[in-house]
Amino acid sequence: MKLTLKIWRQESPSAKGRLVAYPMDHVEGDMSFLELLDILNQSLIKKGEAPVAFDHDCREGICGSCGFMISGIAHGPQKLTTTCQLFMRQFKDGDTIVAEPFRSKAFPVIKDLVVDRSALDKIVQAGGFISARTGSGPDANAILIPKEKADKSMDAAACIGCGACIAACPNGSAMLFTSAKISHLGLLPQGQTERHQRALRMVSKMEELGFGACSNHGECEAVCPKGITLEFIARLNRDFLVASVVATKEAVKKV
């Protein structure tokens, strides 16, 4: 099939960006979206033009490197799918597809479709962990975890940190991302000790980094490639509320 790609080109963080149209012939359904960009880039390089910069790595939907807006939807039209796993059979002959970087105050553009998502690491550093020194764990079967709790925890832990939820949110909120980590750890017995501090630290870091507040649009859930649900945001809200009543935020300490 033939289709047109309209891609956001921006040379550097401070440069002005613009959409550039690239007609694409010989597009096959078995190509992934990123493989189509590979083909485009090969031809751009040969023509002496700059190839399109985009983040990607595993190309199997798990590393969370890839992702941009595809015709206005983070990761494109297919549900539960990262950009690298979006295949061209999802489009039809004659389509025009617009590719733009994830837009958020907390995600400055680096180049073309590449954005800086280091703010997500900072949220995790604020408290998205269990402080278990290497070697300190008891026998693994000493901690019994009901299967449904472990499964629910795993549902939340499946987050790949791609940032689509933030790009999709009209407020640029990182609530779905943060709530996934809070829920993953908060559902487990091992995560209880630091549960209050975790909620207080991660939420305050999220606000400090310029992420917006949640106003229950639900766009995040709709685009999440890993099916993280709004239920986890409810868990985060509850944890945060309880923590605000019973504790005050402390800095992460060594011992």
Add this chain to the structure above:
Amino acid sequence: MTLDAKIPSGPIEKKWEKHRFDMKLVNPSNKRKYKVIVVGTGLAGGAAAASLGQLGYEVEAFCYQDSARRAHSIAAQGGINAAKNYQNDGDSIFRLFYDTVKGGDFRSREANVYRLAEVSNAIIDQCVALGVPFAREYSGYLANRSFGGAQVSRTFYARGQTGQQLLLGAYAALSREVALGSVKMYPRHEMLELVVIDGHAKGIVVRDMVTGKVSSHAADTVLLATGGYGNVFYLSTNAKGCNTTAIWRAHRKGAFFANPCYTQIHPTCIPVAGEHQSKLTLMSESLRNDGRVWVPKKAGDHRKPWEIPEDDRDYYLERKYPSYGNLAPRDISSRAAKQVCDEGRGVGPGGRGVYLDFTDSISRLGKGVIEARYGNLFEMYERITGEDPWKWPMRIYPAMHYTMGGLWVDYNLMSNLPGLHVLGEANFSDHGANRLGASALMQGLADGYFVIPYTIADYLAKVKPGTRAGVDHPAFKEAEAEVAGRMKKLLSIGGTKTVDEFHKELGQVMWEFVGMGRNEAGLKTALQKIPQIRERFWKEVLVPGSGADFNQELEKAGRVADFLEMGELLAYDALMRDESCGAHFREEHQTPDGEAMRDDEKYAYVAAWEFKGEGKAPELHKEALEFENVHLAQRSYK
């Protein structure tokens, strides 16, 4: 020179304990005076950086991804082995050790493998403590599953995302250390050179991939945990960015490269769809627990799979290996698939595929059970191929997956180059000539959590604190100049072919002549072709843009340039090793029914290659392998 593996004396089950006592320790108040560089933040690097930070060392960690959480360990699906024997099915440390040595076709170092099995249990404890949501039984106890190459259920898993969950555990521990300031994290930084001062590894040169800035980092010791070199084949299950540059640069600076020809082809990957293919996707080997592998008995049988009656199907793994059946080890399963496709019995477009059929399991266990076990893998398959695996059996074909070879290390995980430690897939040590399923995660975390935190002290205790050279030392300036010169050269060639075109060309040669089946004539052809491609690369490659900003083509060009050297060494090693062992299959050496035939008289050694200069033949150093606890035998999975 003689390679001293520094294997402790004494009975195998006492070696590690004894060694831990014999090794020197670093006084707690001195630890902060030592700086440790960790390159790579996968399971090995992430776990090491976190654990060393906890111990009090000053750690700097580097990764090329935009976050430490994205290292390719994240893509491991199936599971992690441990000798817990929670299933009461006869497992033990010794059995895990034995299975791993046997699975590696008797080409690994016994003492290392025993230690690996010994610390495997602590890994599971640590991961659970960190909040890894492993699969549970309804009782709340941990669940296990079986995996290729073993007859016990010792594999712990988190759905089909075990690598992800283990990595996120290590990443969380690492994030805590970053918050505490004990680890400084450098994402989007690529190591381009190792710095050696007075024969010791004392730093690295990196490029900031956003600004293009080249800078030096000095340390008392350098840890490389940069993964494998599978992308030398272009198409592989590795992430696109996985590369050999860090270990290759270290090799050029004196670190020996061991057993490069041990490369694992994974039997259960989604077949190639067309010319545009940029990578291959693995379907977890755990699928072989419930899926049956088959092809039509007759060549050229193009009937739909459900139209082919039982009598016309060849369940070739069950037929050839009745006791292991569909769970035969990876190297054996891969070759068997290639063989039936070579006979014209392959299925799907191009005839390069075999069926992995769940029909029997679905009727025995019900769709719900299969969905719970493999639902995400079925979805992944459908997303990629556009075919519904509930209706149409999956098609699979082997693909390049994991590299058992890597930099040579001693029992302390230190290279022959003092001060350089190598962890995880980047080293050569534990898997011999073939890695068993669910063993990579075990080894990465063993190295990072439970080996290097002890063995690093043995080196550092001999380094006087405060004697570290600064980045103004001439060795750093020299290395920076080398890096800058190399990039300038790549950018100035201005040829007509893209980096990818050269990479694909190299990959085709590697796959055809140095892939699943190797022979003398083919390897000699590869050894002729690779230098030719390399020569043309340096004359004809076209790398756009500049070195002073975000330039993904320049990154790739540097990596492919190193693959073009590394690939030659791989073929060279494969030619030298005139035997078949594990994943290294020399067609000249096989039993009448096509099994690998080792030559223990001549080749029971580790081949460690020394770099002698560009265009010069590398020099072979041998570390003899001694088997005192496992009886050398021809592997049999029948």
